Amino acid sequence: MRIAVAGGTGWVGRRVVDTVEAAGHEPVVLARSTGVDLMRGSGLDDALSGVAVVIDVSNVVTTSRKKSERFFGRATGNLLAAGQRAGVRHHVVLSIVGVDRVNFGYYAGKRRQEALVLDGPVPATVLRSTQFYEFAAQAVAYGGPVAVVPQMLSQPIAAHEVARCLVDLALANPAGLVSDIAGPQQLRMPDMARRLLRAGGSRRVVLPLRLPGRTGQAIAGGGLLPAGPGPRGQQTFDEWLASPAALR
Known part of the structure; x- marks a missing residue:
């Protein structure tokens, strides 16, 4: 089966592509590097020829509500229209646990994406996930001797399990x-960042930063935790730290 992966060159998308291949199917990567522009819709008709399923893990890095809604609205609309023309039978989207409870600019775009997909012309599935363990690495990727990390309570999970x-x-x-997917433990992001830095031999200081207002209160106080039962990852954060995945 041909399975298209939108955002298949990203750090989540690469794991989805690997999993598709391991399952014995043919991945079709939808990315600019493969001649597909999700925002313009160019290259989609050719790329989706013979594709049965689309898995969308595309992303935009922004905290702006306007930019997030613009990206996810346009990219999702183009994917769904091209998928309908190509006869795609299933459209799967990765979303985020808490997007319906936390008023954060980026999450507004994800809510827009969910609505378009669930009301769209192609039968769909939406999976909300908690933050990945890899998010801790992103949080400390920039800066000097001090790493500023958001105060966040989550139940993170390894990206390969998602x-x-x-x-x-x-x-x-x-x-x-469908039901939310989450990891096996509740953890705070600053603690994860400290443990990640120490595991790599770094002595950088982690400075927790609480976002202002109700949004910051929700993120720090459990607004991003799963609201009910659902699938749970098996790999703990310590196990992930000791694995090659922590170095990727």
Whole structure:
């Protein structure tokens, strides 16, 4: 089966592509480097020829509500229209636990994406995930001796376990909004950042930063935790730290 992965060159998308291949299927990467522009819709018709399922893990780096809604609205609309023309039978989207409870600019775009997909012309499945362990590495990737990390309570999960869940869902029947996926433990992001830095031999100081207002209160106080039962990852953060994935 040909399975298209939108955003397949990103650090989540690469894991989805690997999982598709491991399952014995043919991944089709939708990215600018492969001649596809999601925002313009160029290259989509050719790329989706013969594709049965689309898994969308595309992303934009922004905290702006306007930019997030623009990206996810336009990219999702183009993917769905091209998928309908190509006869795609299942459209799977990765979203975020808490987007319906936390008023954050980026999350507004994800809510827009979810609405378009669930009401769209292609049968769909939406999986909301908690933050990945890799998010801690992103949080400390920049800066000098001090790493400023948001005060965040989450139940993080290894990205490869989310990738496997996405592919399993893609191979099943469309199911709409499914149960949240999360990791095995509740952790605070500053603590994760400290442990990651120490594991790499760094002595950088981690400075927790609480975002202002109700948004900051929600992120720090559990607004990003799963609201009910659902699939749970098996790999702990310590196990992830000791694995090669922590170095990628």
